[in-house]
Each structure stands twice: as C-alpha cells, then as structure tokens.
Amino acid sequence: MPIRRGGVLMVHASLSGTGTAPETVRDALLAALGPQGTLIVPAFTPENSDTSRAHQDAVAGWSDLEVAAYRASMPPFDPDSTECPTMGALAECVRSTPGAVRSAHPQTSLAGLGPGARKLLGRHPMRSHLGRLSPMRGLYAADAQILLLRVGFEVCSAFHYAEYLMRPRPPRRTYRCVVQDKGNWVSYRDVSxxxxxxxxxxxxxxxEFLTVGDWASKTVVLCGMRDVVGHARGQMAKYRQALA
Structure with missing residues (x-):
C-alpha cells in the first residue's frame, strides 16, 4: 500500500538519530502526496495544562508559591506562534512552514499543508479534543492514511477517535488550559x-491492514485510518468496559 497521491496523510514521526533534516522528510512526503495531497501532523501542546505529564514534570519539586507564579505567567495558546516541542521535529517543521494551517484547540491542535488543510482543520472546538467535532472526523471521512515513521502505535492519535465512537460513551473529566491572555486559565469537560x-x-x-517497512533502523508503518479505528473501537468495547 503506497502513499496515496492526492490523498490525506497523517504522520507521527521520530527523526532522532537519522541525521535527516525535517525539511527533507516534509518535502519527500509532499512529493509522494502530489500537488493535490494534504499532509497532517499532530501539533499538540500538552504543556498548556496543569494535569498533563508535561506540566507536572515541569513543576516537579517546586513550592506552592513557585507553581502559582508559573501558572500566572503561562502564555496563552496562539495557533499562529505556539510551538509544539513534544511532538517532534517534523511536526514543528510542518507547523512553522509558511502557508501551513493549524486548528484552534489549545491542547490537541493539528497542523497541515496542502489544498485540503484549511477545510480539514477549520473547526476544532475546545470541548472536542479529537472527537466528532474535531478535525479527526474529517480525516476519518476522507479515509486518511496514517504513517508511523519510526514510532509505534502508542502515539497513534487516531485511536483517540475510536474512544469517542465507543458505546456506552467513555467517562469524561475536566481539563484546564490557558487561552487569550497570559495566565488566563479556563476549564472544560471532554472525554477522559x-x-x-x-x-x-x-x-x-x-x-492485512498494515504496510510495514523500516528506515534508519526503525519500523515504519502505513495504514488506513478507517481500518485501524474500526478495529481499535472493537477492541476497546470488549475489554475496557469489562475493566470499568
């Protein structure tokens, strides 16, 4: 299964140790997609939170006063300028490429290049991290391909869309992030x-769902989003409910 020319491709990647510049990988993927294809990457910002691992690691060992000062000084998410350092070099490269489009979610935004990016990423309300109101719905409808470039399914964000499709609905929890102004923390509820x-x-x-290869001594997997999301949903329905 090759990369589909003119299609939509969502990429999770680790370029560490390859010696290859992210711009080179970006350009190779865009060439494979062709001029009508669209490249999508996760541009998540988990550090814009007070419950994520990224935030907790940042304030580990601090006093209450130091944590309060840090929270008050945290800048708001800005889709045009906020970096996504935990998502890897390729994701940051795509996000910062002139002409790139980024969705508006302050914690789980996606970024993209290509003629379909603006339509796919144009709507992303805060109350839907990666659910039916997020760009994931459009990616699923387009049967986007997923490329795991030297990373495993542990980071396959399309599986989160499967969580939203589960019945009965999965539990929800409160999330917090900074928007609009420095230190302006807001809360909302969404799927846990x-x-x-x-x-x-x-x-x-x-x-049969997977095309598997290797590059720079690590595995590369290409698959279709509908196939893997449907199968993931079935797995979750079987054992997550049993454990609940």
Missing amino acids: LDDSDFGAIGSRLPG
Missing part, C-alpha cells in the same frame, strides 16, 4: 483520553 493501551491495540491489528 487514555492512550495506555494503544501499543497493545496496535499489536493486535490484522496484518
């Missing part, structure tokens, strides 16, 4: 996202 079993779910996907 859980990626702890994504690696195991990926390991159980049927082989």
